[in-house]
Every structure is written in C-alpha cells, then in structure tokens.
C-alpha cells in the first residue's frame with residue numbers, strides 16, 4: 359500500500375485523533391487555530407481543546423483579499439495567486455503556532471482547513487446550481503507542514519443539494535445536544551447563523567440557518583467612516599440614534615422573505631444596501647440594531663413558538679454588549695456566551711472544522727441527515 363494511504367488508514371482506525379482546525383472567516387481579521395484531541399465520532403465524540411490561538415493577517419494581505427472578496431468583478435490573476443498565497447501563509451502560521459505551543463508537527467494527525475471564502479452564491483432563482491468558493495489550497499498546507507490536510511469542506515454539501523453553509527450543526531449536534539434543554543447555538547461572525555437543538559435530541563428536529571448580517575455591516579461602516587476595524591464595545595452604536603426608516607427598509611429585504619434554511623454573505627449584505635444619507639454614528643447604531651433584529655426575526659420565525667430555551671452565543675459579536683443586550687430583550691430565551699458550555703467563543707468554529715475532519719477520517723457510517731441538511735461535508739484530502 360502507498361505509505362501515505364497506509365498512514366491515513368492508521369489514523370482512521372485509531373481510537374483518538376489530534377486535529378488542528380483552522381478558520382478564517384468573513385471578517386478577515388486573521389486565522390483562528392485550535393488543536394483538538396478527539397476520541398470517537400458522531401454522538402460518541404468527546405474532545406479536549408489542547409491549545410487555541412488567533413493570528414492576525416498582515417494589513418497588506420487583508421487588502422489583497424478584500425480586492426477579490428465577494429466582488430462581482432475582480433483581477434483574475436490576483437485570485438489565482440491568492441489561492442497559493444493564502445495556503446502558504448496559513449502553513450507558515452501553523453508552523454509558528456505549533457512552535458509557540460511546543461508541539462511537534464509529528465504529533466498532529468491532520469489539519470482541517472476551512473480556507474478563505476471569497477464568493478458564496480446560493481441560487482434563489484432555481485436556474486443555477488448553488489456555489490461557494492474557498493481558496494488557500496490545502497495541498498500547499500500539506501506540502502509545507504508535512505501534515506495530512508483536509509480542506510474544501512463545503513463542496514460536497516453543495517454537490518449533495520445543500521448551500522454549502524452553515525455546516526456548524528454537525529459539531530453543534532455531536533458536542534452540545536442535551537436531552538431536556540432546547541439549545542440554540544448562535545454564532546455572530548461576519549454573518550449570523552444558528553443551530554437549534556431540540557430538547558428531544560431528535561436529529562430530525564434540528565434547525566440550522568444563516569440569519570443575515572453578523573458584524574459585517576457594522577465593521578464595514580466603522581472601517582469607512584471611523585477608520586477602525588470594529589466598534590469596540592459597541593461604543594459608536596451607543597453614541598448614535600437608530601433611524602427607523604432605514605431599519606424598516608433593511609428589514610424588508612428579500613432575504614428575509616426567502617424560506618429557511620438559507621445562507622448568505624457580504625455579497626448580499628454590504629453598505630450598498632443603505633441609500634439614505636445619515637450621520638456615521640447613527641448608521642452604526644442602525645446597523646447594530648438591524649443585526650440584532652434580523653437574528654431575532656430568524657429565531658422567532660424558524661424555531662417552534664412557545665418553547666423555553668437558552669441561546670449560547672459565540673463569535674466576535676458576542677463581545678459587542680449592544681448586540682447582546684438587544685438579543686436578551688428581543689428574544690423569549692435566556693441569552694449567554696458559549697463559554698458556559700465549556701467552549702471558548704474564539705475557538706468554536708476552528709473546533710467545528712476539526713470535528714468535520716474527524717468525521718471524515720473516522721470509521722463513521724456518515725449516513726445521517728440532520729434536519730433539512732444533507733450529511734455530506736467531507737473534505738478534500740491532501741496527502
């Protein structure tokens with residue numbers, strides 16, 4: 359047998375796997391890394407986060423990604439180069455972080471790389487296939503680190519009829535489903551998304567969807583008018599007034615009329631949606647309220663009414679007290695941070711992709727269907 363396939367086979371058969379999960383989200387702030395030791399798979403998965411960290415992207419690199427990110431017209435050679443550059447940058451950040459943790463590459467069974475989403479195109483016309491594109495090729499990572507790398511997790515989901523996102527529900531279900539408690543795992547990254555786990559534990563009752571903007575609109579406005587990366591502590595939002603007219607216009611966008619489950623991205627939710635002129639602080643206040651109201655709308659519409667439950671919030675938006683206070687006010691659920699589940703908020707998505715790699719590598723039947731979502735989420739394997 360080819361020795362690399364033999365190695366893959368041994369990893370597949372092993373009782374535990376140590377996997378480095380990587381997530382670089384739509385906020386383009388940097389690369390989240392989490393080294394996780396898994397035992398078992400599926401509902402029998404147990405995990406231990408050995409280390410986690412976030413490494414910021416260099417400013418010029420962010421600009422280069424922004425030049426192609428979610429754009430209709432781009433410089434195609436830049437896209438092609440970035441596919442290699444992102445893979446290579448991620449590989450060097452991995453080696454740097456492993457060294458800082460005192461972990462040798464030989465101790466890592468596999469890397470789970472999400473890559474950088476540059477275009478997400480769910481089709482709402484019924485005429486085109488859904489499509490989504492993540493770059494930062496896994497072969498570069500495997501080559502430069504010497505570690506087996508799984509990447510491109512979204513393509514198989516699309517091929518099986520899904521939109522390629524959200525994929526968080528597999529990990530949310532395996533790690534956090536709790537009989538007797540309705541749990542809603544909300545991630546507020548660039549885009550908002552949640553997984554509803556019914557108290558019955560029945561996988562057919564699981565709901566998962568994007569909700570609309572997370573921090574993406576707030577960040578874009580703060581970058582444009584205040585030259586800052588984000589609205590630290592929601593201070594700018596607190597200094598402005600909500601514009602009821604603009605808020606109503608935003609809440610009537612077609613995305614909110616589309617049926618669930620659905621996914622979206624900054625291709626749709628960007629500052630071109632705001633036409634009226636308004637002071638920068640009022641704009642940030644209005645977009646912050648829009649973020650909270652759109653999350654609340656999705657939960658109130660999609661989740662069965664009249665139930666009790668807890669919302670566990672992760673992602674950078676959980677650090678924005680204005681969003682958190684509004685959610686607590688708008689929702690009929692208790693709202694808290696995902697840390698209450700023992701999951702540090704900044705590590706969550708990197709852990710979830712590590713878990714998808716664990717499912718791909720494990721001796722798992724992989725045939726379950728969760729709610730409306732096809733099971734297929736297997737990554738490309740670079741040996």
Ligand SMILES: Nc1ncnc2c1ncn2[C@@H]1O[C@H](COP(=O)(O)OP(=O)(O)OP(=O)(O)O)[C@@H](O)[C@H]1O
Pocket residue numbers: 382383384385386387545546547548549572573576577587588589590591592672673674675677678679707
């Ligand atoms: N202290 C804070 N105050 C306000 N907002 C914050 C704070 N810390 C982080 N954020 C927000 O969180 C964002 C980063 O969130 P996160 O890292 O979850 O995004 P991401 O992983 O890129 O997103 P996605 O889940 O969409 O891929 C920042 O850009 C900012 O808007």
Ligand SMILES: CC(=O)N[C@H]1[C@@H]2OC[C@@H](O2)[C@@H](O)[C@@H]1O[C@H](C)C(=O)O
Pocket residue numbers: 383384475478490522523524525526527547548549550551568621622623707
């Ligand atoms: C296409 C894409 O990269 N989508 C991301 C993004 O960030 C949040 C939201 O939009 C979610 O749909 C998804 O990520 C999470 C990790 C997911 O797939 O569950």
